[in-house]
Amino acid sequence: LLGTSTAWLVTAYDFPGRRFLEWALLLPLAVPTYIVAYVYLDLLHPIGLIQGAVRAALGYTSPHEFRLPDIRSMAGCIVLLGFVLYPYVYLTTRAMFLTQAANLVEVSRTLGSGRGGVFWRVALPLARPAIAVGVSLALMEALNDIGASEFLGVKTLTVSVYTTWVTRSDLPGAAQIALAMLSLVVALVTIERWARRRQRYWSSPQKARSFTPHRLGTVSGLVVFALGLLPVFIGFIAPASYLVVEAWKRVRFAGLSPRLLSETLNTVTLSAMATLAILLFGVVIAYTARSLPGRITAALQRITTVGYAMPGT
Known part of the structure; x- marks a missing residue:
């Protein structure tokens, strides 16, 4: 959802800050998932910065009176991994959107499709292989993750592999769990390919004319820019800023190691x-x-x- 929508925004629309978002939307990949988990657990802790500010704004004085949902849960892990791993889908889908010919969009517009119809009926179906590739990469990265899942209290197969091997010293058991993980990945990829087995995608060997992004007004352009900046802020700017502040505190207290x-x-x-x-x-x-x-x-x-x-x- 995040990867496909942001890829379409920066490809199909022209607005202030679009050039910045084109590369900034890739930045969350630079932050490891377990680092993001550590940062947001500190920020969203019942006595952390964000919840403290919310309670102060609402007039509460104790975490017992008001507290946000615990981030150490399945839902919290899904949200954090989503905001960190969406660039896999964004990168592959945007590349596909950029190669789509302008005549396909123009024909759909002449047949009465609005901009939403162009996306749902033309651009999205043509980008399905690219979306599948990005989703597969994000899926395998999520299965590969161990730090964030374990820290957020979510029991996954990867955590089971680690605990079975290291804690219980059971290498055959860990190998069996790892084999089950690989079987799951192969099954999901196979199912996706089987679902589109009868679909064919054709492109002209000649260079096609790319469609021109639609120019948005000032207000709508700023709104779209804010929407595109949101995943960058959650997945990169906020964690990176927190790490910089904490690192500076450490340097001031104990110097460089x-x-x-x-x-x-x-x-x-x-x-x-x-x-x-x-x-x-x-x-x-x-x-x-x-x-x-x-x-x-x-x-x-x-x-x-x-x-x-x-x-x-």
Whole structure:
């Protein structure tokens, strides 16, 4: 919902701040899910900053008189993961929206479809494969998560794998749970592909003219910008700002840790080497799929993405 709607807003409409939102909507991916969970648990704690401000505004003095719903729940975990992982869907769906030809939109408009009808009847069905890819990535990332789920008190298969292996020292049992996770991912992806097995998507080999975004007025443009900025604020700006403030407090109190430089260097080195390895394997897989097209190659290509659902721990 978040990824598809924001992708359509920044693609189909022109408003103040659109260029900023085009790349800012990707920023929540820069914050690990467990960090977001830690931050919002502090902010939304019964004696935390937000609930304290709400009680002060409403005239309450004690958490017993008024408190917001506990974020350590299934609903809280779903909301937080949604605001952090939606860029997977946004990225793939926006790429599909950008490649849709203007003549398709213009024909639908001449047939009487409004802007909402263009989205629901033309743009959204054509973007379904891209949405499926983004949802699959977000699904596997959610299955891969362990820190946020465990911290928010949600018992997931990933947490069970970790506790079975580390706490109970039962490696075969952990392997069985991990196999069940992989089977679930394969089943969901297979069901989605089966549901659209008879659909065909065609594009012209010639470069198509992209449709021009509709220019919004000042007021409506600011409203759309605020709506697009909301997931960025919840998924990145608020957690990052909180971390900056807390880090500054730590520096003022105890100074910089001598281990910080070495740990930062290790992090950068690991990230750079992992990125190079990912690029290498990705290019090899993509080149193989393009050079040797066929069912076996396509199946192997899809299998390589399933490992993304396995927790790194």
